[in-house]
Amino acid sequence: MKTQFVPLNELTHQHLKINNKVDYRFFEQIHMLPLLVPEFMSAATSFPIIFTKNAETGEFLSVAVTSLRPQANQLLNQGVWRSRYLPLQVQLYPLGMTKISDDRLIVGIDLNNTSVSETGDNPLFTAxxxxxxxxxxxxKLVSLQADYQEQTRHFIKALLQADLLQARVLTVTSSQGVKTNIDGIYTVDEQKLSQLSDEAMxxxxxxxFYAPIYAHLCSLNLFDLVMDKT
Structure with missing residues (x-):
């Protein structure tokens, strides 16, 4: 599903409305979604939470895994989410936020989404x-997202300073006994975590930071939820 995000404008989009039922087909081919640290506790029973590394910038990101295959999403069925928790990015959609600078955000809207029209349920602007x-x-969710992004940067920086992130290859076995190796991911090293000095702990x-660390570790038991069901 092709998107058409444009900056939200009170003049151009004064008559736009968003339906209560949002079409999430945009996410059907996204197997990893950004997940921010304050979301970890709520998300830990819905999908695996891991860390990835941007090959170009070297920046670490925390993400929710929705499928073991690229361009797939096992938690989405015909545009409807099946997970208990929805990441903030999904909660905002068909709106979206881009941070231009430390003090400037741009809110956009996906005009191609079928839930956006002039006859929907929820007007964006008054008459x-x-x-x-x-x-x-x-x-308010946009503001939360911006704050959470900053908190996430500090969290990941602390993990790196303590040398707690380890590259891993996970082997996941489906209910049919099929084994799948997942590489290119990072998780918190439990052994190093337990061996930290009292000062570092x-x-x-x-x-x-201990609550999101253990939420992340517990969520690693959920890979069966995002395996192919066939």
């Missing part, structure tokens, strides 16, 4: 051009 209650709720604890 006099002000933001609607629906849009204000979405903008206290530093992580004071910053509230």
């Amino acid at each position: 006099d051009g002000h933001k609607s209650e629906f849009l204000n709720h979405k903008l 206290l530093a992580l604890a004071k910053r509230g």
Whole structure:
């Protein structure tokens, strides 16, 4: 499904509305979605949470895995999500946020999405051009997303400074006994975590990082949810 994201504008898009039922087919071919650290606890029972490394920039990212195959999503069925938790990126859609600088965000809307029209359920703007209650709720999610991105950067930086991220090849066995190797992922090294100095452990604890660490580790048991069912 091809998208057409454009910056949201109160003049150009004054009459646009978004249906209560959103068409999520855009995500059908996305096997990893950005997941931010404050989401880990809510997401840990829905899908595996891992870390990946951008080959070009070397930047580490935390992601939710939706499939073991690229261009697939085992948690989406005919445009409807089957997972208990929806990542913030999905909650915002068909709106989306791009951070231009530390103090500037751009909110866009996917005009190609079938849930966007002038006859939908939720107007984005009032008749006099002000933001609607629906849009204000979405903008609160945008603000949360921006804050969460910053928290995630600090979290990953702390893991790297403590040398806790390890490259791994996971072998996952399906219910039919088929084994699949997954490489190119990083997880927290439990052995190194347990061997941290008291000072290092206290530093992580004071910053509230142990909860998302263990949420991530527990979620690694969920790879069977994102395996091909055939």
